[in-house]
Amino acid sequence: MSNLRNIRGKVPAYKETFIGEGDIDVRRIIEILARQRYEGVIIPDHTPQLNCAAPWHAGMAFAMGYLRACIQGVSAR
Numbered sequence: 001m002s003n004l005r006n007i008r009g010k011v012p013a014y015k016e017t018f019i020g021e022g023d024i025d026v027r028r029i030i031e032i033l034a035r036q037r038y039e040g041v042i043i044p045d046h047t048p049q050l051n052c053a054a055p056w057h058a059g060m061a062f063a064m065g066y067l068r069a070c071i072q073g074v075s076a077r
Helices: 026-035 054-073
Strands: 001-002 006-010 013-017 042-044
Touching: 006 026, 013 054, 026 054
Parallel strands: 001 042
Antiparallel strands: 006 013
16 A cells, blocks of 8 residues: 655645645656556545535545546556
8 A cells, every 4th residue: 555645845844735736746656656567555645625514525535536537547558
């Protein structure tokens, strides 16, 4: 299992971002995992909360959708 999050900055002054908005190229990581034939689980870790009735759930849903789109995009090649 791989936990995946994105940030801007470096320890100790970093900020968690939405998965597609930080310093890490998440799509490239997904491409590398696909090339290595990784078959494990990838889960979002520490997503920012949205301003809505279910802030944690909405942030997690956004991250899951982003990861799914990256995986499908890499798989379509």
